[in-house]
Amino acid sequence: MPRDTQSSETLKVSIGQASSAGRKDVNQDFHGALVPDGRVLHLKGIAVALADGISTSQVSQIAAETAVKSLLSDYYCTPDAWTVKTSASRVIAATNSWLSAQGSYAGAEDADRGYVCTLAALILKARSAHLFHVGDSRIWRISGASIEPLTVDHRATLGTGTVLARAMGATPEVEIDYRTEPLSAGDVFLLTTDGVHEYWQPRRVTEIIADASDLDAAARQIVDAALEAGSDDNLTVQIVRIDVLPEGEDSFATEARRLPIPPLPRVGGTLDGFEILREVHGNHRSYIYLARASDGRKVALKIPSSDLKDDDEALRRFLMEEWIARRIDSPHVMGAPDLSEARSGLYIVTDFIEGQTLRQWMQDNPNPGFEQVRDIVEQIAKGLRAFHRREMLHQDLRPENVMIDAAGVVRLIDLGSAYVAGVQEAAPEREEDGILGTCQYTAPEYFSNESVSWRSDLFSLGVIAYEMLTGYLPYGAQVSRIRTPRDRMRLSYRRAQDDAHPMPEWLDEALARAVHPDPAKRHDALSEFTANLRAPSVSYIAKHQRPLLERNPERFWKATSALLAVLCIVLAGIAFS
Incomplete structure (x- = not known):
């Protein structure tokens, strides 16, 4: 991937921190902050966290240090x-x-002796603050001359006092409070342990921060003031001030503008050390070449068409394709080699897959067997699961974007239309494009402007399976005419089972469920769909199970007669006993 760059307007903050054991011998608090740069700053953000070990445990300071260090790393x-x-x-x-x-x-008899602590964490990404909270440490925001609490203590009343109701390490599973807050330049957030906020004077705190040129010094002042006010606990405070907010675009758009589109190379020539072996494909959007890298491996080198030079969004998505390919490790998804060479122009390098598209395979196999279809669909499903585990959607699943190599291995290609939750979160002001996939295979919820999910990819997979078995589409051209949720629910499914395409009724029902107009009525997992292509579902069996009287009347009456005969014998025995 081209080298990382940093926009002139990236997220910038000032951080001040202070911690003290106070009147205690050991400081069981721990705190830290991490401010990365480049693409890591853009995609992951800035992390600030503190933890407060419980006073009844001799090892809680280890818990606090572990909780913070684990999060920051x-x-x-x-x-x-x-x-x-x-x-x-x-x-x-996991921590x-x-x-x-x-x-x-360690044999701790109760949580009060174990590796237990509170945790408060603030992650700043793009133009949002993400808050994570367990226990009674707190996160605050300064609003004017007052301090606004953004967290609620997890405490419960016990007798005449209170105890922690939730803490890190107290139980094998933990419930985490999470919320997001929009950011504005000048916002100030504070993270504190109870040794600070139970003794501070809020107005004095805001004055200290407002007058401060050094936030570390301001944090120390707040700690000292709490000590003077009588705090008998460990004290930790972190101050985070938002200085500059990023522009509403991501680093892919910045990179796309920085690099020029290179002239198309000639066969036999080179581009940044890649030897061009032959042209594989070309259209109005891009040109793909088979090339040899400096280490000898064969790769696919893709160059955008010059027609896209003014289309920032198309070039942004073009760059994302290689980035996505590097982050999905699956034998059923196109990968990308990790090449470190600097690039002089805008192009991407991915694995070269030698084979044919599923579209060509379908033309060569117009009447495939059920097992052939199942095998291909199952491999596509495995590729899709690799996307979904990383909070991605393919969004352009169609026969042209599925490759089958000589060994029969199926791989998903053309990743430029994928939705990536983390990338979208990094540039929330940039609206996602409308319909990126091909209309015939795109889920109807895209057309009705409703929320999409992994079930939208399932719909596309269901359409492909249906087309492989029948040669046509389940809704014809109806899907592309959808504009509202009501239109979506008017879709009329064309049964796959007919005289020309004999198949079990349960198989047709599995296809119908995968492409149901209502996403909630599709399968609950990709694996459920692939399993239903092999055997009737439990719901199908329950719905179509006929009573014995209908299935085999003769057997029913024979069994009934036998039962009555036994009953008569038993009753006769009772009567004469």
Whole structure:
């Protein structure tokens, strides 16, 4: 991928931090912040966190340090395609499980002696603040001359006092409070442990921060003021001020504008060290060449058409294709080699897949067997699951974008239309394009401007399976005429089972469910659809199970007569006993 660049208007913050053991011998609080740069800043954001170990435990400071360090390191190791909520929640949940297990291994009789702490985390990405909270540490925002709490303590009343109702490491599973807040330049957030906010004077805090040229010094002042007010606990405060908000675009758009579209290379020539072997495909949008990299491997080199030079969105998506290909590790999805060479122009490099498209395969096999169809659909489903596990949607699944190699391995290609939740979150002001896929295979909810999900990819897969078995489409051209939810529900499914295409009724029902106009009525998992292509579903069996009297009247009456005869014998025995 071309080297990372940073927009002139990226997210910029000022951070001040201070922590003290106070009147205690050991500081069981821990805090930290991480401000990356380049594309990591754009896609993952800035993370700030603090944790407060419980005073009854001798090892809670280890828990606090682990909770913060794990979040600040592991969060940035999660897939870039994931949203902040998914990434941070999974890291926090994994850390909680580890802390709980450590307490069990150490033989702690109760959570009060274990690896237990609170956690408050603030992740700033694009123009949003993402808050994660467990326990009674707090996150605040300064609003004018007052301090607004953004979290609610997880405490419960016990006798005459209160105890933590929720904490990291207290149980194997943890419930995390999560919320988002829009950002404005000048916003100030504070993260505090109870040794600070139970003793501070809010007005004095806002004055200190308003007058501060050094936020670290301001944080120390707030800690010292809480100590002077009588705090007998550890004290930690973090101050985060939003200085500059990013522009409403992502780094792919910036990169697309920076790099020029190179002239089309000649066969036998080179481009940045890639030897051009032959042209594979070309149209009004792009040209694909088979090339040889400097290490000898064969790759596909794709150059956008000069017709797209003024289409920023098309070029942005063009660049994303390689980025996505590198982040999905599946034998059923086109990959991209990790090449470090600098690039002089706008082009992408992906794996070269030698084979034929599913469209060509369908033309060569107009009457495929059920098992052939099942095999191809199952492989496509595996590729789609690789997308969905990373919070991505393919969005342009059609026979032309499915490749089958000589060994029969199926791979999804053309990833430029994919929806990536984490990337969209990084540029929320940039609206997603409308319908990116081909109308005949696109789910109806796209046309009615309703929310989409992985079930939208399932619809496309169902249409492909239907077409492979019948040669036509389940709704013809009706889908492209949809404009409202009411239009969507008027779609009329054309049964796949007919004289020309004999198949079990349960197979036709599986297809009908996959392409149902209502996404909620489609299968609950891709694996459920592929399983229903092999055997009747439980719901089908229950719905079509006929009583024995209808299926085999003779057997029913014979069994009934036998039962009555036995009953008569038993009754006679009772009567004469």
